[in-house]
Amino acid sequence: MLRLTGLRKTFGALVAVDGVDLEVAPGETLGLLGPNGAGKSTTIKLALGVLDPDAGSVELAGLGSPRDPDVRRRLGYAPQDLAIYEELSADENLRFFGRLQGLHGRDLSRAVDEALALAGLVDRRRDRTGTYSGGMKRRLNLACATLHAPALLLLDEPTAGVDPQSRNHLFESIEALAARGTTIVYTTHYMEEAERLCDRVAIVDHGRVLACDSVDSLLAAHGSQPVVEVELAELPPASAKLPGPIEDGRLRFGVDEPELALAELRAQGLRWRSLRVQRADLETVFLELTGRSLRDA
């Protein structure tokens, strides 16, 4: 459906996207997981043709170039920064964007009603969106991207800054769209979202795709070990052999058998205030691939 080959984009000296190769199959939901500044949004904009790549190519299999308006009609895009008119109501926003997508008359009205229902905004449809909560705006931002039933949907951090309730609502909407067969590219810096929604996840950092596979395969390949995090009560003895680096008084390491490792540390004379054992997840995958935590990156 979408193939990105050797994509590269620089802003001055900064390399935002550094040779990205990705392929999205029809009907699949692909996640781009990476910290802020990883180059996710830039990749999406390159895929959409909003930005021109310095190198590489974008292919929309079976569709054509995104420069062609008829191809764009089959794309949906929910930008990371809310892109709705705050002085207009949800109704007016949806009608406007629907018309731009070529919807008219009864088709338009039906699409708007469906989109409002999907976004849970039927009651507030005539209110100016400037009066909406962050979560409602996000839901409308998504609805504006989906009301023309696009074949390929690009969602850039669609849950940024929303309350848990709205987040759940958004998840359900996206799952419904995926169930309808929509191909989705979903960027996020929350691993829980990627784990819940995505068939495959691309781990992105510094403009590169470090790994791309199903969540299970990623865990198997890069995150098989649980991670132990120990908050030290005092500096360890100089003689101690540590299994990982100490940062901010915390010792972090991945290990197959946490109990044994901890017993060994205690035997070496280490004392800790608290300890946490984390099962393998995309966070650990990211840690293993980059040496950094997704949260801290």
Next chain:
Amino acid sequence: MSTIWTLAKKDLLLLSRDKLALFWMLLFPFVFAVFFGAIFGGQGDGSSNRIKVAVVQEGLDAGKEAFLARLDDRPVELVRVPRAEAADLVRRGKASAYLDLVRVPADAFAVFRGETAEIELGIDPSRLAERGMLEGFLAEASFGGLREVFTDRAAGIAAARKAREDLSVGEDVPLAQRVVLATFFASLETFFGAIDFTRGDAGGANPMAGPAIRTVDVTRARSGPLNAYDVSFPQAILWGLLGCAAGFAQTFVRERSSGTLVRLWTAPIGRSTVLLGKALACAIAAAGIVVVLLAAGALTFGVGVSRPATLALAIAASAFCFGGVSVLLSTIGRTEQANAGIAWGLLCLLAMIGGGMVPQFVMPAWMRQIGAVSPVRWAIEALEGGIWRSYSIGEVLVPVAALLGFGAAGMVAGMLRLRRI
């Protein structure tokens, strides 16, 4: 086309909810018009108070020159021109009137011989105030100080008697002359008593009533503004149009900063379509501004429409022009602040040289020529053409063409700039 309309409609809807923009586009111009109308109103129409009069130079003899000299202390500026050019000057508004002194008696006392001045005064029939003033000046000049005396019979008799009495007590007039004058004044007294000149029963025309002024109607192509608001409203409308162009440029930059522009770029429409939508919305708003402000001017200060068809054309061309200008302004500056600053700076400059602040007719000639590079100048002329200059469609074509040119240039330049951004 329907997409352009969809885009324009959205912008007009946004505008209708933007109180600040509406203030700059409607209320501010209205206040401007009232304020400057009141100021100009205090000094006539703001132009020089001297009435410019073309005098036919053929056949000007000493008597006629003396006649003209008597107009000197009046607020009249005389220019001597060949007979062939006189009427044309009036027609083109270069002179308020022309004078042809067909016959002017050699001396003031010629009236006693039944001789009166015969003067052709060419003036636009609608310029009643100037006409009345000029006729008064001409009458004054033709009789000099005698006029008052001869039009008031009782005063005439009294004056003649007083002159005779003064003469009898005066010592410095030689005796021989004193006798002649005494006889003259006595007969003058009798003369006044016997004949009432002011009733005109001395046979036909009353020579005392004034010179025979034959008025020739010369319909002036550019008649003067009827009141100061005729001048201040077109200016104010231009401020509304500038506010409109700047406001729509702002909305474009706001689309960029608020992210909606990316949505427009990814919609199945061309980038130029997006700009055309902006231009259309701006043009519609601009036309609306002209109509609303003119209606307000008409209702409150009697601002009129002398040529509806010309005005309609002027409004359409101005709307197109500022729609195009807004497209160019849209591409200036990345932030709303930068855009507003640069756009308003540019527009104020255009307004200043184009007569949007100080009317062009009080500017020196060189400054008026520079004004030609400002669409403001052409829009004002075109609108005035329909409001009080009474331009025919043919006459308004030059400003209209200039406006269309500016509009098209703005649109093309804006699209080219956008392609580079």
